[in-house]
Structure formats: structure tokens, C-alpha cells
Amino acid sequence: MTVPATMRALQQTSWNGPQDLRLITDAQVPSPGPGEILIRVTAAGVNFADIDQAHGRFAGGPQPPYLAGFEGAGVVVAVGEGVAGLEPGAHVIGVGGGAFAEYMVLYAGGALPVPAGWADEQALGMVVNWPTALAALKPQGHLTAGQTVLIHAAAGGTGQAAVKMAKHYGARVIATASPGKHEVVRALGADHVLDSRSADLAADVLRLTDGAGADLVLESGGGVTFAASLAAAKQVTGRVVVYGVAGGEAAITNWELVYKHQIHIIGLNLGTLIQAAPHIFGEVTEELSALISAGVLTPGQPTMYELGDGPKALATLAARATIGKLALVP
Ligand SMILES: NC(=O)c1ccc[n+]([C@@H]2O[C@H](COP(=O)([O-])OP(=O)(O)OC[C@H]3O[C@@H](n4cnc5c(N)ncnc54)[C@H](OP(=O)(O)O)[C@@H]3O)[C@@H](O)[C@H]2O)c1
Incomplete structure (x- = not known):
């Protein structure tokens, strides 16, 4: 050649x-x-x-x-x-x-x-969005069947894969996306789709979960969405996997972790996962090929x-x- x-x-x-x-x-x-x-x-x-x-x-x-x-x-x-x-x-x-x-x-x-x-x-x-979504759901997010997961940017490259996999694992999916993208997210199997630009996101998630909150939040929104994600996570056992800052930087204080949001905050960066935890990344890659073979993840x-x-x-x-x-x- x-x-x-x-x-x-x-x-x-x-x-x-x-x-x-x-x-x-x-x-x-x-x-x-x-x-x-x-x-x-x-x-x-x-x-x-x-x-x-x-x-x-x-x-x-x-x-x-x-x-x-x-x-x-x-x-x-x-x-x-x-x-x-x-x-x-x-x-x-x-x-x-x-x-x-x-x-x-x-x-x-x-x-x-x-x-x-x-x-x-x-x-x-296959090498960026899907492993990120899977790592957020499983090794980092510990999602199990019957749990509720809140997925932001659900119509996007990473979010669509996350919705498909979460449904495959038997979770209840509350997704967020801008108006105009909701039909696409529903067609992927999401149980509820909320407007990602709404100021009432946390209240809506609490309403849909009888006040309990989501077991897992896939947080890539950043900015004001970050605060909504914290408030929408279940007290004590809820996990928020943070892997994107699309709307800008946002903070949580030690006071808030002690007195307001008693939750698990988990950072995820795919490059670091590959380098610092190759065994976990290896499991993610293996699981992705199984999901492709099973037709859960399609072309x-x-x-x-x-x-x-x-x-x-x-x-x-x-x-x-x-x-x-x-x-x-x-
Ligand atoms: N940590 C990692 O290793 C890793 C790896 C891959 C991806 N990511 C992150 O995952 C997220 C999704 O990545 P992607 O490439 O698949 O993109 P994408 O989801 O296809 O597009 C980004 C989406 O984010 C939502 N969003 C919310 N607030 C936003 C804002 N202020 N500005 C722009 N978009 C905003 C928008 O969806 P709506 O308008 O529908 O809400 C937008 O369509 C990004 O935050 C990215 O940085 C992280």
C-alpha cells in the first residue's frame, strides 16, 4: 500500500x-x-x-x-x-x-x-463512549437489577449506550435530554424521560422514586445539573459517578457531605481507568464484546x-x- x-x-x-x-x-x-x-x-x-x-x-x-x-x-x-x-x-x-x-x-x-x-x-x-458508560454503570456504579439509575445526556453518544446497557441489566431508567430528543431515548427503553434543562430535575426524580431518590446517577452534565444530581441520589447508599463537566465546573463541600448529601461520589476518567486499573478495564472490554455478541450493543x-x-x-x-x-x- x-x-x-x-x-x-x-x-x-x-x-x-x-x-x-x-x-x-x-x-x-x-x-x-x-x-x-x-x-x-x-x-x-x-x-x-x-x-x-x-x-x-x-x-x-x-x-x-x-x-x-x-x-x-x-x-x-x-x-x-x-x-x-x-x-x-x-x-x-x-x-x-x-x-x-x-x-x-x-x-x-x-x-x-x-x-x-x-x-x-x-x-x-466502542473504544470511548461504550466503555465509559459500562464502567460508570458496573465497576464504578455497582448497578444491580431492580435499582433505579438516572442517566443524563441520554440521547448522546455515551448516554444512548448507557440506557441500553442499564435496561439490559434490569434497572429502571430515568433519563434526561433536551426537548426534541425524548422520543429517541424512549425508543431505547428508558422508563421516564425528563427535560435536562428543567429547574425541577431533582424534584421530578424524587417524585418518580416515592421520595427515595436514584440508586445511581450517571453525572456528565456539570454546572447546575451537578447540584440536581446530588439532590436526586438516594441518601446513604446512592452513588453519583461523575465523568463529564459539559455545563462547567461545580463543587460539593465536606459540610454538604456530612449534613446534606450523605452519598457516594465517584470520579471516572477512562484514560486513568485504562492506565491505573487495567484489570478492571479488561473486564469492561470483555463484557462489551459479550454485549456486542448478544446484540445488546448494535452497530x-x-x-x-x-x-x-x-x-x-x-x-x-x-x-x-x-x-x-x-x-x-x-
Ligand atoms: N470521563 C471520561 O473518560 C469520559 C469519556 C467519554 C465521555 N465523557 C463525557 O460524557 C459526556 C457525553 O459525551 P459524548 O461525547 O457522548 O457527548 P454527547 O452526550 O453526545 O453530547 C453531550 C450532551 O451533553 C448534554 N449537555 C448537558 N449540559 C450541557 C452543556 N451545558 N453544554 C453542552 N452539552 C450539555 C447535552 O444533551 P441534552 O441537551 O440532551 O441534555 C449534549 O447533547 C461528556 O460530558 C463527556 O465529557 C467522559
Whole structure:
């Protein structure tokens, strides 16, 4: 396979947000180092973290100028030294720098095969959104059948997977989403769908749970939603897994934990989970393949944008105007 020296890519030129993403045509095609593979990207996944990175809010994120995007699916075109079991021509999905480009390098050990019969873009979500949702529900959230889970951003890439899995595990799902997205969330099996922009979220959850609150909250809303999540969690045994800050930073004090919200607050970051608790991540990955084989998680249907429309795709995501996963096609 001939690999060109330069390629088209989206370069983030400042920390002023996705508006400063520029399409360049002379980015250098990277070379795979030891243990790495080079893929021709056929579809790159758009994530809320791309927005955080573009604003410089992503801890440990790259300094501008950098090639944006980190989730890519495509076909292997070259393998680095010491890579075994992955040949050119294989279709994989993984995480690495510079996914919004025609070519990107992935760490071979972290790349997953695109499931048989799936198009590359249908696998987007498998390495970011789905493991995050599953880790929040199970190893971190300890959800069991019959419990009630409150899932924010339920129409989104991560939230849709969370709703499907929570229902599969026998939970009662109270979901939140902006008006206009509720039918999609109901169709996934959510038992109740609330307006994520309502000021009465906590009261509504308490009403739906006879005053008890939710056993588990998947908290990615941040901002004012964070306070609603704390108030909606069941006293003493309720867990709030915090994995997103979409609406901005929010705080809880030690006084509140002692006198107001006697609950469990659990932080989740997928990158840290992979690095610091590989055995837990391994269990998550195994469970995800079982859920795929069982048809609980089905091929994704991302909304596709041309690479050059990346800034528009990210702006739409930031404006809460999207449903499900978005993909860029280089
Ligand atoms: N910690 C981790 O490792 C990790 C990994 C993956 C994802 N995440 C987090 O999970 C969340 C979902 O990520 P995603 O990529 O799947 O995105 P997404 O859910 O497809 O889109 C984000 C959604 O968040 C909701 N939202 C609530 N308040 C918002 C605000 N002030 N601004 C923008 N959106 C707001 C919106 O839904 P409604 O308007 O319908 O409420 C919006 O559609 C994000 O917070 C992301 O950072 C974390």
C-alpha cells in the first residue's frame, strides 16, 4: 500500500475552541513506531472531549497547534517494529492523537478489530463512549437489577449506550435530554424521560422514586445539573459517578457531605481507568464484546460530516443540538 508523505487534517490553532480548527492539506503523515500501527482513517469519532481539548480544559491535552481528534477507525496500512497479529488490510478502531486526518497512528495493543460485518464507522463508540458508560454503570456504579439509575445526556453518544446497557441489566431508567430528543431515548427503553434543562430535575426524580431518590446517577452534565444530581441520589447508599463537566465546573463541600448529601461520589476518567486499573478495564472490554455478541450493543449509526465540516460538527455538539454519535470522514 502506498502511503503519501502529506495529508489533509484538521489542525487546532488556539485554545479559543473548535472555531479555530483549520483544514490543512500539508500535514505530515506520521510513521508507526515500535508497537504502533498506521491506519488510513475511514471515519473519526467526534467526542465531547474534543471540545474540552479545543478550549484547553482537557487535563494533559495537547498544546496548539495540534492535529485534532483522538478516536479513529480504518484500515491498517503499515505496522511498526514488534507488532504481531495485525497485518495491513485489517480493519481496526482505537484511540491516538490526530484522528481528524487521513492517516493516524494507534498503539497496536489498544486497537480493537471492527466487529465482523460492521462498517468501520459503525464501530465508533466502542473504544470511548461504550466503555465509559459500562464502567460508570458496573465497576464504578455497582448497578444491580431492580435499582433505579438516572442517566443524563441520554440521547448522546455515551448516554444512548448507557440506557441500553442499564435496561439490559434490569434497572429502571430515568433519563434526561433536551426537548426534541425524548422520543429517541424512549425508543431505547428508558422508563421516564425528563427535560435536562428543567429547574425541577431533582424534584421530578424524587417524585418518580416515592421520595427515595436514584440508586445511581450517571453525572456528565456539570454546572447546575451537578447540584440536581446530588439532590436526586438516594441518601446513604446512592452513588453519583461523575465523568463529564459539559455545563462547567461545580463543587460539593465536606459540610454538604456530612449534613446534606450523605452519598457516594465517584470520579471516572477512562484514560486513568485504562492506565491505573487495567484489570478492571479488561473486564469492561470483555463484557462489551459479550454485549456486542448478544446484540445488546448494535452497530452504531453516526451522523457523518465531511472532514472540512469538523468545526460545524463540534459547534453543533457544543450547542446540545445533536443526537447520538457524530463522525468525520476524511
Ligand atoms: N470521563 C471520561 O473518560 C469520559 C469519556 C467519554 C465521555 N465523557 C463525557 O460524557 C459526556 C457525553 O459525551 P459524548 O461525547 O457522548 O457527548 P454527547 O452526550 O453526545 O453530547 C453531550 C450532551 O451533553 C448534554 N449537555 C448537558 N449540559 C450541557 C452543556 N451545558 N453544554 C453542552 N452539552 C450539555 C447535552 O444533551 P441534552 O441537551 O440532551 O441534555 C449534549 O447533547 C461528556 O460530558 C463527556 O465529557 C467522559
